Amino acid sequence: MTAQKRHSRERILIVDDSEMNRSILADMLADEFDVTEAVDGEEALEILAKEKDAFSLVLLDIVMPRKDGFDVLAEMNRTNLIEDLPVVMVSAETASAQIERAYELGATDFIMRPFDAFIVHRRVLNTIFLYVKQRKLLGIIEAQIAEKEQNSALMVDILSHIVEFRNGESGPHIRNVRIITDILLRKLLRKTDRYALTERDVSAIIMASALHDIGKIGIDDKILNKPGRLTKEEFAAMQKHTLIGANMLEGLSSHSGDLLVRRAYEICRWHHERWDGGGYPDGLKGDDIPVSAQIVALADVYDALTSERVYKSAVPPEEAKEMILAGKCGAFNPLLAECLVEEFDQIRGALAKDGAQMESHREVRNYADAAIYPKGTGVSERTLKLLDYERMKYNFYAELTEEIQFEYLIEEKILKLSPSGAKRLGVEQELADPARDLRLQTQLGIGWYERLMEHVRATSPALPEFRHECQLRIGGELRWYNIIVRTFWTDGDVPVIESVIGKAVDIHDTHVAMTELKEKSIRDPLTGLLNREGVSEQLPQKLAAFPERKFALAVFDIDFFKKVNDVYGHLFGDKVLCEVAERLVHSTRVHDLCARIGGDEFLIVFDYEGDIRSIIARVFKSLCGKVEDFDVTVSMGVVEMTDETQDYEDLFRKADIALYASKQGGRANYHFYDDSMGDGVPHREG
Numbered sequence: 001m002t003a004q005k006r007h008s009r010e011r012i013l014i015v016d017d018s019e020m021n022r023s024i025l026a027d028m029l030a031d032e033f034d035v036t037e038a039v040d041g042e043e044a045l046e047i048l049a050k051e052k053d054a055f056s057l058v059l060l061d062i063v064m065p066r067k068d069g070f071d072v073l074a075e076m077n078r079t080n081l082i083e084d085l086p087v088v089m090v091s092a093e094t095a096s097a098q099i100e101r102a103y104e105l106g107a108t109d110f111i112m113r114p115f116d117a118f119i120v121h122r123r124v125l126n127t128i129f130l131y132v133k134q135r136k137l138l139g140i141i142e143a144q145i146a147e148k149e150q151n152s153a154l155m156v157d158i159l160s161h162i163v164e165f166r167n168g169e170s171g172p173h174i175r176n177v178r179i180i181t182d183i184l185l186r187k188l189l190r191k192t193d194r195y196a197l198t199e200r201d202v203s204a205i206i207m208a209s210a211l212h213d214i215g216k217i218g219i220d221d222k223i224l225n226k227p228g229r230l231t232k233e234e235f236a237a238m239q240k241h242t243l244i245g246a247n248m249l250e251g252l253s254s255h256s257g258d259l260l261v262r263r264a265y266e267i268c269r270w271h272h273e274r275w276d277g278g279g280y281p282d283g284l285k286g287d288d289i290p291v292s293a294q295i296v297a298l299a300d301v302y303d304a305l306t307s308e309r310v311y312k313s314a315v316p317p318e319e320a321k322e323m324i325l326a327g328k329c330g331a332f333n334p335l336l337a338e339c340l341v342e343e344f345d346q347i348r349g350a351l352a353k354d355g356a357q358m359e360s361h362r363e364v365r366n367y368a369d370a371a372i373y374p375k376g377t378g379v380s381e382r383t384l385k386l387l388d389y390e391r392m393k394y395n396f397y398a399e400l401t402e403e404i405q406f407e408y409l410i411e412e413k414i415l416k417l418s419p420s421g422a423k424r425l426g427v428e429q430e431l432a433d434p435a436r437d438l439r440l441q442t443q444l445g446i447g448w449y450e451r452l453m454e455h456v457r458a459t460s461p462a463l464p465e466f467r468h469e470c471q472l473r474i475g476g477e478l479r480w481y482n483i484i485v486r487t488f489w490t491d492g493d494v495p496v497i498e499s500v501i502g503k504a505v506d507i508h509d510t511h512v513a514m515t516e517l518k519e520k521s522i523r524d525p526l527t528g529l530l531n532r533e534g535v536s537e538q539l540p541q542k543l544a545a546f547p548e549r550k551f552a553l554a555v556f557d558i559d560f561f562k563k564v565n566d567v568y569g570h571l572f573g574d575k576v577l578c579e580v581a582e583r584l585v586h587s588t589r590v591h592d593l594c595a596r597i598g599g600d601e602f603l604i605v606f607d608y609e610g611d612i613r614s615i616i617a618r619v620f621k622s623l624c625g626k627v628e629d630f631d632v633t634v635s636m637g638v639v640e641m642t643d644e645t646q647d648y649e650d651l652f653r654k655a656d657i658a659l660y661a662s663k664q665g666g667r668a669n670y671h672f673y674d675d676s677m678g679d680g681v682p683h684r685e686g
Contacts, residue, residue: 013055061090088110211245413434448470470483529596552641553638554603
């Protein structure tokens with residue numbers, strides 16, 4: 001299939017106040033593209049607001065009434081639309097200042113009038129091709145980031161458990177420090193430009209905060225877990241954990257220049273320094289203390305105060321905040337103290353939820369946003385920086401876990417291994433002509449290269465990834481590994497494999513980790529119930545496994561729940577949600593599906609015998625009642641499944657219609673769906 005045919009139905013918006021100009025451009029492009037026309041910038045923005053994802057390119061004139069071309073570009077920048085939709089300027093303006101301004105506002109190309117049909121056609125095609133490739137690249141980046149962030153989070157959990165197992169601290173301490181660090185750091189950068197930190201710096205500091213107490217591995221257990229006050233000598237020994245951790249990181253010679261290691265070193269060594277110079281180990285003062293260590297110091301103190309330890313009870317969050325502001329825990333940067341006050345509710349709310357899952361989602365979103373909405377640099381430069389950072393961070397954790405990573409350049413016939421991978425296999429990091437390397441044949445077996453390349457040749461640009469299980473001889477012992485491989489291709493009519501990247505992971509460890517991640521992905525982090533994705537996954541399986549049983553689907557929400565958050569606060573709102581979820585679990589049976597599908601809305605799939613109406617009456621009654629001094633009532637809609645109606649979306653829609661009928665009837669009741677209720681749900685609030 002040719003390139004032109006692949007893109008024959010792309011849609012183009014032509015914006016020009018001259019009907020003649022629009023007609024000429026439409027005639028040039030209509031054979032291969034769907035064309036929409038706008039008479040000026042204001043109409044163009046209205047069209048894009050309604051159909052922003054419908055177009056592949058905008059051809060934009062400069063001089064127009066109402067809103068000109070520069071006004072359109074400015075608005076597309078304000079809404080970030082310029083990042084995903086290329087704009088080619090079309091104008092008779094030849095002044096360099098006009099052209100420069102267009103490019104500064106994000107225009108991709110500039111075409112002069114009078115038109116040359118071949119040039120217009122070629123530049124339109126080239127621009128669309130460029131953005132298609134960019135979107136494909138961003139998709140690859142997001143997939144890689146998601147996978148690597150999961151692995152990074154797993155490594156952080158492992159390190160956290162090692163430290164906390166010896167230290168006797170609260171289990172979530174390291175996770176909490178990372179969450180608080182994230183919130184405080186981003187708030188600080190919004191308040192001031194004093195600290196010149198890039199997005200890479202921010203991500204490295206957040207990740208490195210998990211290693212702040214890694215030096216405690218070298219402290220005597222009797223001191224770490226002493227329930228009483230430490231003696232002067234014991235406290236001096238405890239203080240050494242800052243230097244022990246810094247020395248451990250300094251000893252990673254192969255990664256000494258990496259950003260993550262540098263930030264981790266700063267945090268490990270100086271997170272007990274104080275703004276007034278009263279900290280340790282070096283007595284640094286003010287901004288002589290790296291901002292990374294300043295933020296982690298505050299996060300560490302706050303979580304230590306609000307957590308129970310072997311030597312003390314937990315302090316309420318409000319009291320902990322006041323103690324920090326009063327200087328009872330040492331002096332902190334006044335700007336950071338302001339950040340703590342201004343973000344206090346967000347910190348409390350974030351720590352009350354399942355922080356590990358929320359943090360993982362936030363990290364992936366931050367990286368994806370950075371790739372899609374670059375600031376200050378071009379997309380390609382930003383992409384390279386992101387990939388470089390991810391490679392650095394992943395290599396760092398891979399070395400700690402001894403994971404084997406590799407890259408094979410097809411044309412050059414060069415195999416590049418991660419430092420830990422080369423060490424485990426007993427070979428150099430870079431091998432020329434690996435098919436003939438006798439050491440690899442000893443480790444991987446005769447014919448390993450041919451088997452690998454057979455899998456590689458079976459891939460395609462559309463299906464570039466495969467997995468292969470094999471045994472590797474590590475330290476004289478054969479172990480089963482999962483080889484995960486992705487191929488990268490040239491573009492063109494004859495695709496050619498350029499390179500292969502992959503990793504080898506112990507199958508047992510990977511299976512356990514992926515099972516845990518899978519379970520988390522279908523659960524609501526606050527209540528532990530299934531989420532919407534979990535219901536979509538498990539309901540078809542349940543219906544297929546038990547075709548002879550009767551099922552009903554119910555949807556309910558909490559009456560006037562907005563009042564709970566507005567009057568009592570979000571923490572109490574979360575408490576109400578958890579209490580309702582607990583009542584729901586206790587009033588249903590183990591084989592019923594219970595889910596929180598968003599906000600205060602819940603869903604139940606009943607697997608029942610007998611009379612469903614008596615079951616609904618019992619469950620409905622159990623959900624209502626007081627939570628402290630708030631009266632909880634719910635409104636519910638129910639639909640019974642039939643042989644003809646088992647589509648999840650259709651069932652949900654009908655249950656929602658019945659729920660609306662309950663609200664119309666005064667709330668605090670339930671209705672079963674029937675055909676007289678109609679096919680649509682009018683707009684309704686809480």
